Amino acid sequence: MTDGDPRPLTLGELIRTQREMAAMPMRRLAEMVGISNPYLSQIERNLREPSERVLEAIAENLKLSADVLAESTRTSDPEGQPEVIAAIRRDPDLTRAQRAALEEMYETFKDVTVSNRRRGTHG
Structure with missing residues (x-):
């Protein structure tokens, strides 16, 4: 997403951005959430939509509100x-x-x- 792009971040982009800002490797976040590294990769690339449990665990480990992440999933x-x-x-x-x-x-x-x-x- 560029500065001139008004498009909001997708859920995967938001998760990846927050993970990178926390300087957390993908493998570490996946381990903390209790999911596989490939599954987290698919979520970050918007190929898979996480369950509510996974979304809440991601939010918790990234120190975010699950509501903020959930809101970003609404089309x-x-x-x-x-x-x-x-x-x-x-x-x-x-x-x-x-x-x-x-x-x-x-x-x-x-x-x-x-x-x-x-x-x-x-x-």
């Missing part, structure tokens, strides 16, 4: 809204009321997950 459309919401809004087979209900359910599920993550519970 957005060009207007900045989550891709899920954008897809719901584009679907021609849904009524306005159905779209509103789906958006509300999505936001509720997301809020519960974030809240559980902050409390350290999983659901």
Whole structure:
């Protein structure tokens, strides 16, 4: 990513950048997280998406908030809204009321997950 590139870092880029800033070899972080070095490499290259447990362990070992890392995994459309919401809004087979209900359910599920993550519970 260059200074002129407005594109946000991907999850893998963010993990790699934070690991490098901590001067931590990939092999060491993988060992601390309890995953293989090749798996961490795939995560950093955005070839694999880590499980919630792995993401939390990476965040903990890099002294980051799991919420910060998790937020970076959410895909957005060009207007900045989550891709899920954008897809719901584009679907021609849904009524306005159905779209509103789906958006509300999505936001509720997301809020519960974030809240559980902050409390350290999983659901």
